[in-house]
Amino acid sequence: MAIYLNTRSRKDLIIHLMLVVGIILSLFLSFFFVYLPWSTNHGQSITVPDLRKANLEDVKATLSERKLDYIVSDCTFVPGVPPFTVLSQYPFPNSLVKEGRNIYLTVTMATAPMIRMPDLVSTNMGLRSALSLLRSVGLQEGNIRYIPDIAENAVLEQWYQGKKIEPGTQVPKGSKIELVVGNGIGNTELDVPNLIGVSLEEAEIIIKGSDLRMGTILYKQVPGAAPGTVVEQRPAPGIGTKINVGEIIDLWIAGKPDTDTGEGPTEPERN
Template sequence: MNLFKVNSLKDVLIHLSIVIILGITLLVLFFYVYLPNSTNHGETVTVPDLEGIHQDDIDEFLTKRNLRYEVLADSGFTAEYEPFTILNQYPAPGSKVKENRKIFLTLNAINPPKVKMPDLVDGSVKNAQLVLESYGLTRGNIKYVPDLAQNAVLEQKYEGDNIEPGTFIPKGSKIDLVVGDGLGNTVLEVPDVKGMDLEEAEFIIVGSGLKVGSVLFQDQSLSGQDAREIVENAAPGERYVVARQNPTFEKKVRIGEEIDIWLNLLEDQEDSILDNEEEEENTDISETE
């Protein structure tokens, strides 16, 4: 009993030291021996990526990895996978979890939910794409037809038939679009702008419902230079006029098509026109043959 007898301050310190050492020893044993053995501390499993795996195959797949699973009541839908295929999971792929951890799964539904068909008509193709995605629908084929409204949606079709906005259709359905090409059905004759200066030629072309295409020079030495800038900065007495055009005069084109023109100095114009007429005649003969 002398061990617990306290006769001096030294005995008190000795007893206090013994209590502290015993306490530290017990804490170390609890945290580093007992808890690891009872909780499998340090034994982790990497969660695999389960997306796209069918429910029938998941049990064996997770059992081999010492994991369990539970299918949530909520489900999603995508046309990319078959029904009962895993869409989402928690914890996420790559997470470190303890063995026997439960993985929560969301499956692809058998029947897709119904969504309302949006109104895409009169909007752009780009806007239609964004709207379809927000509704869970897919853009199908695009058919261009003659119309002045370029890249504007004229009709929306589902399974070959026009579909009215607000109609319920399965989520993931493909919607085909009929889109204007910006040209229209009207057929026009190409005006004759040869001999006109640039400003007058542009006025005639645009006024005829056509567009000015490339503005070039007949003189190859000026090739690649800005035609409009040279015309605007022409010296006094210099006048550039149209020497050639394509398509040529009286050709049939649709409204909105472009007319390319070639410019030349007025003093060289007469010879240039004769050469171009001969070239056009040869071209017409070749096309006829």
């Protein structure tokens, strides 16, 4: 049956055009706001739960209730974290997904991978550098034990599970490595050198040549003493007085500090 529109007047033409535009607009809005959401979701949009820190068995039950599934996309070992614990997920928590969507998970491994123990001893590595290297290869800092040795803060031995460990030995990632470190003071005793009367330069040579260390340098006015010479030291020299290798000797120098270099404070005068 044919439908004839009476467009003999201008008013009828405008009305007919408005009807056509209205029909097209209704179809357009219905497609985007009714049909499209219905056809894509069918009312089955699901909020993704937060699976982080959950065990894989619990994850399976949680996703099954929501008609979702999972795929383990990556595994890594984290010391102290139980095996098969979720570390990250995609899509992220609270995302909206369709029924049956796979959630991609990164979980912890059950067994730690083996890595080679680095050499922290023969390279004369300092403690700070050694700890940084341990962390970079996936090992952890264990007990740090100081022993008398002139090499201050130098790593002298490396231990694992109560035994010395050689470089290149395979150990599980995340293992704790114990370090034996020098405290800067040797266990060898020697007589305290007598520095009274010698110049500051000579005193420095004697101290370093004895494997000792320069301490504080103070200046004091001492009548009759040659400027620039040692008039007092700590520890003081004496028969039978001993000092360990690596220990410090403080010096008092006659006169005033070099005004050009500003070297050394002056001891306050005693009344």
